[in-house]
Amino acid sequence: xxxxxxxxxxxxxxxxxxxxxxxxxxxxxxxxxxxxxxxxxxxxxxxxxxxxxxxxxxxxxxxxxxxxxxxxxxxxxxxxxxxxxxxxxxxxxxxxxxxxxxxxxxxxxxxxxxxxxxxxxxxxxxxxxxxxxxxxxxxxxxxxxxxxxxxxxxxxxxxxxxxxxxxxxxxxxxxxxxxxxxxxxxxxxxxxxxxxxxxxxxxxxxxxxxxxxxxxxxxxxxxxxxxxxxxxxxxxxxxxxxxxxxxxxxxxxxxxxxxxxxxxxxxxxxxxxxxxxxxxxxxxxxxxxxxxxxxxxxxxxxxxxxxxxxxxxxxxxxxxxxxxxxxxxxxxxxxxxxxxxxxxxxxxxxxxxxxxxxxxxxxxxxxxxxxxxxxxxxxxxxxxxxxxxxxxxxxxxxxxxxxxxxxxxxxxxxxxxxxxxxxxxxxxxxxxxxxxxxxxxxxxxxxxxxxxxxxxxxxxxxxxxxxxxxx
Amino acid sequence: xxxxxxxxxxxxxxxxxxxxxxxxxxxxxxxxxxxxxxxxxxxxxxxxxxxxxxxxxxxxxxxxxxxxxxxxxxxxxxxxxxxxxxxxxxxxxxxxxxxxxxxxxxxxxxxxxxxxxxxxxxxxxxxxxxxxxxxxxxxxxxxxxxxxxxxxxxxxxxxxxxxxxxxxxxxxxxxxxxxxxxxxxxxxxxxxxxxxxxxxxxxxxxxxxxxxxxxxxxxxxxxxxxxxxxxxxxxxxxxxxxxxxxxxxxxxxxxxxxxxxxxxxxxxxxxxxxxxxxxxxxxxxxxxxxxxxxxxxxxxxxxxxxxxxxxxxxxxxxxxxxxxxxxxxxxxxxxxxxxxxxxxxxxxxxxxxxxxxxxxxxxxxxxxxxxxxxxxxxxxxxxxxxxxxxxxxxxxxxxxxxxxxxxxxxxxxxxxxxxxxxxxxxxxxxxxxxxxxxxxxxxxxxxxxxxxxxxxxxxxxxxxxxxxxxx
Numbered sequence: 001x002x003x004x005x006x007x008x009x010x011x012x013x014x015x016x017x018x019x020x021x022x023x024x025x026x027x028x029x030x031x032x033x034x035x036x037x038x039x040x041x042x043x044x045x046x047x048x049x050x051x052x053x054x055x056x057x058x059x060x061x062x063x064x065x066x067x068x069x070x071x072x073x074x075x076x077x078x079x080x081x082x083x084x085x086x087x088x089x090x091x092x093x094x095x096x097x098x099x100x101x102x103x104x105x106x107x108x109x110x111x112x113x114x115x116x117x118x119x120x121x122x123x124x125x126x127x128x129x130x131x132x133x134x135x136x137x138x139x140x141x142x143x144x145x146x147x148x149x150x151x152x153x154x155x156x157x158x159x160x161x162x163x164x165x166x167x168x169x170x171x172x173x174x175x176x177x178x179x180x181x182x183x184x185x186x187x188x189x190x191x192x193x194x195x196x197x198x199x200x201x202x203x204x205x206x207x208x209x210x211x212x213x214x215x216x217x218x219x220x221x222x223x224x225x226x227x228x229x230x231x232x233x234x235x236x237x238x239x240x241x242x243x244x245x246x247x248x249x250x251x252x253x254x255x256x257x258x259x260x261x262x263x264x265x266x267x268x269x270x271x272x273x274x275x276x277x278x279x280x281x282x283x284x285x286x287x288x289x290x291x292x293x294x295x296x297x298x299x300x301x302x303x304x305x306x307x308x309x310x311x312x313x314x315x316x317x318x319x320x321x322x323x324x325x326x327x328x329x330x331x332x333x334x335x336x337x338x339x340x341x342x343x344x345x346x347x348x349x350x351x352x353x354x355x356x357x358x359x360x361x362x363x364x365x366x367x368x369x370x371x372x373x374x375x376x377x378x379x380x381x382x383x384x385x386x387x388x389x390x391x392x393x394x395x396x397x398x399x400x401x402x403x404x405x406x407x408x409x410x411x412x413x414x415x416x417x418x419x420x421x422x423x424x425x426x427x428x429x430x431x432x433x434x435x436x437x438x439x440x441x442x443x444x445x446x447x448x449x450x451x452x453x454x455x456x457x458x459x460x461x462x463x464x465x466x467x468x469x470x471x
Numbered sequence: 472x473x474x475x476x477x478x479x480x481x482x483x484x485x486x487x488x489x490x491x492x493x494x495x496x497x498x499x500x501x502x503x504x505x506x507x508x509x510x511x512x513x514x515x516x517x518x519x520x521x522x523x524x525x526x527x528x529x530x531x532x533x534x535x536x537x538x539x540x541x542x543x544x545x546x547x548x549x550x551x552x553x554x555x556x557x558x559x560x561x562x563x564x565x566x567x568x569x570x571x572x573x574x575x576x577x578x579x580x581x582x583x584x585x586x587x588x589x590x591x592x593x594x595x596x597x598x599x600x601x602x603x604x605x606x607x608x609x610x611x612x613x614x615x616x617x618x619x620x621x622x623x624x625x626x627x628x629x630x631x632x633x634x635x636x637x638x639x640x641x642x643x644x645x646x647x648x649x650x651x652x653x654x655x656x657x658x659x660x661x662x663x664x665x666x667x668x669x670x671x672x673x674x675x676x677x678x679x680x681x682x683x684x685x686x687x688x689x690x691x692x693x694x695x696x697x698x699x700x701x702x703x704x705x706x707x708x709x710x711x712x713x714x715x716x717x718x719x720x721x722x723x724x725x726x727x728x729x730x731x732x733x734x735x736x737x738x739x740x741x742x743x744x745x746x747x748x749x750x751x752x753x754x755x756x757x758x759x760x761x762x763x764x765x766x767x768x769x770x771x772x773x774x775x776x777x778x779x780x781x782x783x784x785x786x787x788x789x790x791x792x793x794x795x796x797x798x799x800x801x802x803x804x805x806x807x808x809x810x811x812x813x814x815x816x817x818x819x820x821x822x823x824x825x826x827x828x829x830x831x832x833x834x835x836x837x838x839x840x841x842x843x844x845x846x847x848x849x850x851x852x853x854x855x856x857x858x859x860x861x862x863x864x865x866x867x868x869x870x871x872x873x874x875x876x877x878x879x880x881x882x883x884x885x886x887x888x889x890x891x892x893x894x895x896x897x898x899x900x901x902x903x904x905x906x907x908x909x910x911x912x913x914x915x916x917x918x919x920x921x922x923x924x925x926x927x928x929x930x931x932x933x934x935x936x937x938x939x940x941x942x
Contacts, residue, residue, distance in 0.1 A: 196897060207667055
């Protein structure tokens with residue numbers, strides 16, 4: 001691994017009186033050991049580790065409130081930690097401070113099948129939740145690939161493969177409990193399907209990346225397990241043909257449940273890593289949900305569109321185990337790509353553009369790929385206009401680092417010029433603050449700064465994330 | 472009409488220098504005439520008129536910015552005005568000030584059929600938009616009944632009959648331009664289907680009722696016009712049987728496009744007002760959207776559920792003109808109800824509860840209805856758990872006013888105890904501030920106050936709305 005971005009800011013050691021107070025309350029659940037700190041100071045991103053000064057393992061909302069109150073008293077940063085699966089350095093303690101590990105808050109508190117919602121502690125992971133929902137006839141839809149915690153997914157506005165049909169975290173959180181800067185617990189929203197009762201605090205916290213408060217509980221929307229599910233892969237002669245297929249599927253309003261593009265290099269990586277034998281060509285992975293008749297109707301339509309674009313016949317994964325294997329391979333694509341250049345540092349792009357701009361955005365990006373010597377597999381949630389490239393670089397090689405930065409800048413500039421965003425789903429973290437002004441304009445960034453200063457006046461919640469430090 | 476709530480706060484007349492500056496810039500588009508002021512100081516609510524000191528008719532975002540800057544300089548309140556169709560006193564100038572009439576900002580700026588979105592000025596109304604979308608194969612789904620402006624609908628988080636399938640304004644605004652307190656224009660969000668790039672400013676403004684800034688442009692999500700549409704009415708022996716049908720339809724995940732309950736008294740009013748001959752029994756109005764096969768499948772399923780609950784056979788409105796007539800009658804239900812007691816002041820409730828609590832909430836509310844001498848037809852968007860009662864009172868009769876207040880309190884208390892909200896879609900306005908603490912808890916209200924103070928430090932945007940005045 002290598003250094004990207006700036007080095008951690010200087011931070012003071014934790015005040016002894018704070019350590020004593022935490023130690024008195026949490027006993028062995030407070031850790032200052034190096035390995036625990038290091039483990040909590042890194043994620044899946046390209047950024048070098050930035051360990052916190054200590055880690056506290058909390059079990060209740062009240063404990064989080066007590067920790068926040070103590071840290072505020074001593075002006076110590078607080079960094080919430082779930083599964084450490086962030087792709088943008090969200091959990092890195094770039095200004096030191098106390099890491100609050102919420103993974104022990106892993107209880108499903110209440111399932112309400114009649115209301116199609118569930119209330120969980122923030123440390124429950126999405127796979128755990130779906131295991132606990134088995135037999136209820138319902139499932140939680142948001143699926144970013146990693147087995148992230150639901151608190152972390154809300155904090156980063158996660159999405160993933162299913163979002164094209166069921167929405168991102170923004171559409172799937174009904175209410176939350178959040179510990180705020182003054183140590184009080186704010187309850188946002190309620191379990192009604194809609195409300196117009198005052199400011200929308202739920203969406204205020206979704207995507208705030210731990211900089212406004214610590215999410216401790218969530219009520220999430222669930223969907224009925226579809227009567228029928230069908231998954232298919234379809235290989236195309238070119239990426240452009242695959243993208244055109246996606247655009248037409250979306251524009252026809254076919255309610256695909258998943259619609260993923262993988263380019264030829266990604267397929268090669270996947271075949272090696274997951275022992276699959278998929279054709280090493282640009283390929284779409286589809287999934288259709290609905291009644292048996294609706295699934296049949298959707299897949300016939302999508303198949304016709306694909307054929308018109310030169311796609312091969314759909315190869316169906318009909319048995320549940322084949323389907324799981326296919327999607328596991330898709331989810332492992334990132335790790336598969338890492339093996340294309342063992343030891344490489346991955347530099348992952350995450351732009352998202354309006355569907356009408358997807359073809360030109362991807363076609364021009366492929367020219368970047370072709371002009372570069374770096375391996376950079378391309379894949380993503382194209383039904384949403386969101387795609388990733390994994391730029392595989394030798395972190396010790398400044399030229400490769402520079403080239404990756406340059407290509408990332410190009411892709412982001414292109415997406416913004418097309419009316420898109422620098423991050424479809426990974427979030428800002430520590431790496432993308434510099435693109436926000438270009439994306440949103442100075443008045444919007446100033447308003448974001450106003451919000452941050454008002455909600456977290458001492459700037460202790462996950463400092464160094466999202467916004468550049470105010471001048 | 473009669474007085475509800477407190478009398479308008481004392482307000483100073485507009486400073487002459489401000490009037491001169493506005494007059495220089497806007498000429499005859501600045502009005503201080505009594506009839507124009509009165510027209511802009513009332514809405515569809517039970518509250519007495521509170522006219523602004525003047526009205527300015529704006530045509531561009533830049534003009535709105537200039538007005539806000541001038542008013543700030545002179546510490547004068549600014550109240551945005553669209554179609555005046557608010558149900559909670561949102562446009563009433565309870566502390567005087569300048570009304571900014573946006574109805575002249577009525578241009579559809581860009582339709583992007585490929586991206587299924589449209590950019591409009593804030594004064595475009597929903598019916599105008601759907602007229603301009605004719606032939607595009609797309610429609611704008613949010614339908615609160617009234618022909619409200621889209622800016623007003625975003626500001627109040629409007630929803631209505633289609634929300635059960637297509638979502639409320641919260642799910643249908645992609646981005647906005649908003650003039651903020653400092654007179655700068657904040658652009659929120661972008662046209663990509665999703666983004667994780669910083670704080671969610673779009674949702675910050677949706678439902679903020681003009682208290683954070685003035686929305687001047689919006690990019691809205693559109694949906695493909697469904698291949699097939701079918702509407703049906705179904706009469707039931709009791710309200711309970713109708714509600715049970717709705718609950719089962721929702722729990723089975725049948726994607727109904729509309730699902731409305733009207734009680735027997737509402738049906739009686741509708742028949743008189745709209746010259747329909749519907750059975751004067753508790754009735755569900757359904758609409759199904761999709762492919763021909765999907766619509767057939769959905770309506771057969773819903774019909775079976777209704778029959779099990781003692782519902783009559785579905786009466787279909789198959790021709791477009793019959794369907795329009797049916798939904799016009801539903802939209803006119805409020806006005807129809809007013810005719811049940813000519814000259815009465817309507818006091819409209821708007822609770823929304825989780826679906827599992829809908830049956831008990833409505834059944835207990837019917838006991839309130841039966842114990843009262845006031846006519847109070849009940850109808851609403853029951854697929855979302857949202858229903859209204861129109862309490863028809865003689866505004867000059869303090870006993871009737873008191874009884875209406877008491878029943879409203881009971882219904883709200885019941886909804887909150889069941890995990891619901893005091894307002895599903897009408898908003899807080901000037902009447903519901905007193906319920907917010909009970910609904911959200913003091914920490915959430917304090918956070919809302921923090922937001923208001925930070926975003927509108929002089930408190931000039933639509934003062935007296937949403938939040939009680941801070942202590």
